[in-house]
Amino acid sequence: MLTLLNLLSAVALLIWGTHIVRTGILRVYGTALRRLLGQNMNKRPLAFIAGILVTAVVQSSNATAMLTTSFVGQGLMGLVPALTIMLGADVGTALMSRVLTLDLSWLSPMLIFLGVIFFLSRKQTRAGQLGRVSIGLGLIILALQLIVEAATPITHAQGVKVLFASLTGDILLDALVGAMFAMVSYSSLAAVLLTATLAEAGVISLPVAIGLVIGANIGSGLLAFISTNMQNTPGRQVALGSLLYKLIGLLVVIPVLSPLVHWIDALNYDAQTMVIGFHVCYNTLRCLLLLPTTGPMARLCKALLQARAEPQGQKGPKHLDPAALDTPSLALANATRETLRIGDIVEHMLEQMLNVLRGKQTAVTQELRALGDEAEALYSAVKLYLAKMPREDLGERDSQRWAETIELAVNLNLASDLIERMLRKVQQQKTSQRRSFSEVGLEELAGLHTQLMANLRLGLNVYLSADPESARQLLKEKRRFRAQERRLTHTHVSRLQRGVLQSLETSSLHLELIADMKRLNSLFCASAYAVLGASDTGALLPEAAHEAP
Structure with a gap:
C-alpha cells in the first residue's frame, strides 16, 4: 500500500x-x-x-x-x-x-x-x-x-x-x-x-x-x-x-x-x-x-457541430471564458469585450428613451425591461469574472486595466438603472397624469440627449483606446454639458415666470430629467480620469473655471 x-x-x-x-x-x-x-x-x-x-x-x-x-x-x-x-x-x-x-x-x-x-x-x-x-x-x-x-x-x-x-x-x-x-x-x-x-x-x-x-x-x-x-x-x-x-x-x-x-x-x-x-x-x-x-x-x-442561432436579447455573457483566467491579458480582453456589450445595451436604452420623450413610444416596453435585465446580468458576470483573476500576478498595466474595467462596468450598470427610473417617470407623467412637455422644453431635453449619446460613445472609445487626447476631449465635452444643463435649467425657470401652462405642469419632471442626465453624463465621462490621471485632469481646471461663466 x-x-x-x-x-x-x-x-x-x-x-x-x-x-x-x-x-x-x-x-x-x-x-x-x-x-x-x-x-x-x-x-x-x-x-x-x-x-x-x-x-x-x-x-x-x-x-x-x-x-x-x-x-x-x-x-x-x-x-x-x-x-x-x-x-x-x-x-x-x-x-x-x-x-x-x-x-x-x-x-x-x-x-x-x-x-x-x-x-x-x-x-x-x-x-x-x-x-x-x-x-x-x-x-x-x-x-x-x-x-x-x-x-x-x-x-x-x-x-x-x-x-x-x-x-x-x-x-x-x-x-x-x-x-x-x-x-x-x-x-x-x-x-x-x-x-x-x-x-x-x-x-x-x-x-x-x-x-x-x-x-x-x-x-x-x-x-x-x-x-x-x-x-x-x-x-x-x-x-x-x-x-x-x-x-x-x-x-x-x-x-x-x-x-x-x-x-x-x-x-x-x-x-x-x-x-x-x-x-x-x-x-x-x-x-x-x-x-x-x-x-x-x-x-x-x-x-x-453547427452553430445554433442565439435568440434576440439573450441574457448572459458570451466572451467570459473561464479557461482564460490563467492568462491575465486574455482574461482582461474577454472582460473588456463583455463590458463593451453593456455599453451597447445602455446606448440602445438611451435611444429608446428619446422615443418615449417624443411620444413615439408611450410605455416602457418589455424589450426595455429585458435590456435592463441583460445589462444587470452582464455586469454581475463581469464582476465575478474579474474577482476570480489572481490580481497578485498582474503587472502594473494589467492591474490598471483591471481597475478601469470594473469601474466602467459599475458605471454602466448604474446608468442602466438610472435610465429605467427616468423612463418610468416619463411613463407615469404621460399615462397617469396625461401631461406632456412643451415644444420648447422637449427640444431642450432632446438636445441634451444628443450630447449624452455622443459622450457615451466617446467615453467607450476612451476606455478602449486609452488615448489621452480623446480623454481630454471627453472632459471638455463634460464641461460643455454641465454649462448647457445650467443654462437650460435657468431657461425653464424663466418659462415658469412667464406662466407657460405646459411648463408648469411638467416642471418637476423636466428638472428631474435634466439632473438625471447630468448624473448619466458624469458616469459616461469617468473613463477620462482613469486615462489622464489626477495631474492631467487637474491641469484642465483653470480652463474649466474660465469657461464656466
Whole structure:
C-alpha cells in the first residue's frame, strides 16, 4: 500500500509541476503567446511551428488547446489555422516527453533552490514568476525520479502483475486504458512518461506500452473536448477536430501495429527509449500526413457541430471564458469585450428613451425591461469574472486595466438603472397624469440627449483606446454639458415666470430629467480620469473655471 501511495504521490507531483510551469509561463509571457497565436496564420507551416513552440514552452498541449479554442471562439482566428496549431501541439508535447526523459537529476535541486529564492524575494515581479516556473521544472524532474523509484518494487507485487497481465496487447483495450491514464492525470505528457517508466521497469510489455501511448493521445483530445463544453460552437469545433485527428491515427496504425512492434523490438534499445521514440515518431508522422487535410476537417467539424442561432436579447455573457483566467491579458480582453456589450445595451436604452420623450413610444416596453435585465446580468458576470483573476500576478498595466474595467462596468450598470427610473417617470407623467412637455422644453431635453449619446460613445472609445487626447476631449465635452444643463435649467425657470401652462405642469419632471442626465453624463465621462490621471485632469481646471461663466 505504501508503495502504491508513493507512486500516486509522485504522479500527483508530476501533474502539479506541469501545472505550475504552464500557469507561470502563461502569466509571464501570456501576452506574447496570445499575440503569436492570435496572428492571422494563413500559412500552414507557420501555424504548425507555432503550435510546436507554444506547447514546448507551456509544457502542455491542453494549455495550447485552451488558448486556441478561446481565440477561435472570439473570432480572432479561423478554424483551419487553429486545427493546424493543434497538430503542431501534438508534436510539441511528444518532443517534450523526449526532453524530460534525459538524465537531469542534477538539475532538479538547483532549479528548485533558485526558484524558491527568486519567487519569495521578488514575488510580484517577472523574475519572481520565472522563479515559479523554475520550481515547477524542478518538481517535474524530481517527480520523474520518484516515479522510477516507486515503480521498481511494484514489479514484484502479485496484484499489479495480475492487473497489467490483463493487458495482452489488444490495441483497443490498451488505448482505452491509456486514455483513462491521460484523463485522470489531466496530461497526456504525464501519462506517456508514466507508461515509459513502467515499460522500463518491466511492468508492461512493449506492445501494451505502445497501445497506452496511442490511448494517451486520445485521452488528451477527449479532455480538451470536454473542457470546451461551456464554450461557443467555433471553440468546440477546434477540440472536435483535434480529437478526430487522434482517432484517425488510431485507425491507421491498427493494421500495421503488429509488424511495427516487432520492428521496434528488434532495435535492441531500452524500453523507455523505444516507447518515447515511438511517441515522437508516431505523432510527427501522423500530424505531417494529416496537415494537408485541415481544410476538409474544418468543413466536417462545422457540419457535425453547427452553430445554433442565439435568440434576440439573450441574457448572459458570451466572451467570459473561464479557461482564460490563467492568462491575465486574455482574461482582461474577454472582460473588456463583455463590458463593451453593456455599453451597447445602455446606448440602445438611451435611444429608446428619446422615443418615449417624443411620444413615439408611450410605455416602457418589455424589450426595455429585458435590456435592463441583460445589462444587470452582464455586469454581475463581469464582476465575478474579474474577482476570480489572481490580481497578485498582474503587472502594473494589467492591474490598471483591471481597475478601469470594473469601474466602467459599475458605471454602466448604474446608468442602466438610472435610465429605467427616468423612463418610468416619463411613463407615469404621460399615462397617469396625461401631461406632456412643451415644444420648447422637449427640444431642450432632446438636445441634451444628443450630447449624452455622443459622450457615451466617446467615453467607450476612451476606455478602449486609452488615448489621452480623446480623454481630454471627453472632459471638455463634460464641461460643455454641465454649462448647457445650467443654462437650460435657468431657461425653464424663466418659462415658469412667464406662466407657460405646459411648463408648469411638467416642471418637476423636466428638472428631474435634466439632473438625471447630468448624473448619466458624469458616469459616461469617468473613463477620462482613469486615462489622464489626477495631474492631467487637474491641469484642465483653470480652463474649466474660465469657461464656466
